[in-house]
Amino acid sequence: MNPTISVIIPIYNRGKYVAEAIDSIIHQTYQDFELILVNDGSTDNSAQICREYVEKDAKITYLEQENAGVSVARNAGRAIAKGKYLYFFDSDDKLDKEFLRTSIHLAQKGDADLVVCGQYYENRFPNPMALPTCATFVKKAFLDRYPEIVFPAGIQPCEDGLFSHQILALTDKLALNRDAHYFYRQHDEQNTANNWKFTEKILTQIPKWFQVLETFYNNQQLWDKKALHIARFMEHEPFESRYKQMPFDTQQKQLLHSLIKGFMEKHVMAHLKPADKDQLSQVFLGFLEAKDAKAYDEWYADFVRSNKWKLKGMYLLSKLLPSRASKRSFRQKIQRKYGA
Incomplete structure (x- = not known):
């Protein structure tokens, strides 16, 4: 059996x-x-x-x-x-x-x-x-x-x-x-993608990620039905986990911005409904609208400065909510909207 x-x-x-x-x-x-x-x-x-x-x-x-x-x-x-x-x-x-x-x-x-x-x-x-x-x-x-x-x-x-x-x-x-x-055991033998030594490796890997996604979405005819799903993946994996967290230099950032924005413009943006875009963070949408990595980094610095007190007030407000679950839910909405 x-x-x-x-x-x-x-x-x-x-x-x-x-x-x-x-x-x-x-x-x-x-x-x-x-x-x-x-x-x-x-x-x-x-x-x-x-x-x-x-x-x-x-x-x-x-x-x-x-x-x-x-x-x-x-x-x-x-x-x-x-x-x-x-x-x-x-x-x-x-x-x-x-x-x-x-x-x-x-x-x-x-x-x-x-x-x-x-x-x-x-x-x-x-x-x-x-x-x-x-x-x-x-x-x-x-x-x-x-x-x-x-x-x-x-x-x-x-x-x-x-x-x-x-x-x-x-x-x-x-x-x-x-x-x-x-x-989860952490030790020196692990190949952590957040280490500066792996920035070049990541940049060679990401086009391969996109090739897997393109083949899958084409074969299953999912671009329209699952536009938000793929957009969230792009927001989380190559943008949040790589662009925002890894120590790329200026040239590497420009390449990564070009790769992500190019994929989104070619395959995803035309399929996103206005309500779908509301589910993405302003930070990611700002990244996609920026002409290049330098313009995005400048925009993001201004964004953080202009929303500093608003974000602080929201987090303080979350502490007044009655339960841990409601606090967590509220903070997740803040993170979702502002990417912070």
Whole structure:
């Protein structure tokens, strides 16, 4: 009999951490799962650790491949998965012991195609534009209907955001598991996209992101129906998470501004309704209206100065609201409108 859940772990040189990751799956309170370990050409002792676990637990399957990247490893695990739901888990993190139980309960209760895992992602619910793998608990039958939705090879970071964005564009059968607790490990070996060393890499990756999106939206004929969805993705991923947060120099900023604005003008802006634009921040709309990066940065500095006291007053007002939920909702509206 096939398991209800398939947990897939791609592994590349994580010998220091992978045993803890595997243990956090093995000791889940919900036990109707299989665990698929995909060794992506590790050169450390990761393979030895994985084989030791396979010998001890029949629920564990082990694959090896030449180093091809995390996307290829995840796709390889998905190809042999037998579970009704799939969860892609990183090899240096840990799960709370109730993670699988609470997630499958909500998935089955609401016949959800996707369970959004973790209270942190409540801010994006009920209309998330993209999710990391740690928040993505997805029905296999749904993915089987859309075999073209895969983790894109040769893309990292944002391979998980592109994967989840496509799923979210095609279904509204979502559930939110606020009780899914994920323990993210931070260490020096991680390839953080917010580090100044990766600015050049990001600039070579973003055109690849856009190519994946263009192919998907063309094939599914979604430009008109999902214009706001793709606009929110563009606002969050290449603009907020990259342009605003990464230390690009003047020339790099200009290139990134040109890439984002060009994609939006070519594919998205004509499909956005006035009500859709109201859902985007003034900061992002200002970015799209600016002729270049220099003009935007000057506009943004003026925008911050002119709205400084208004924003401060709004945040003070939010403190007077009666509940934490209402405070959070009000502040999210401020962030949504002003990008601050």
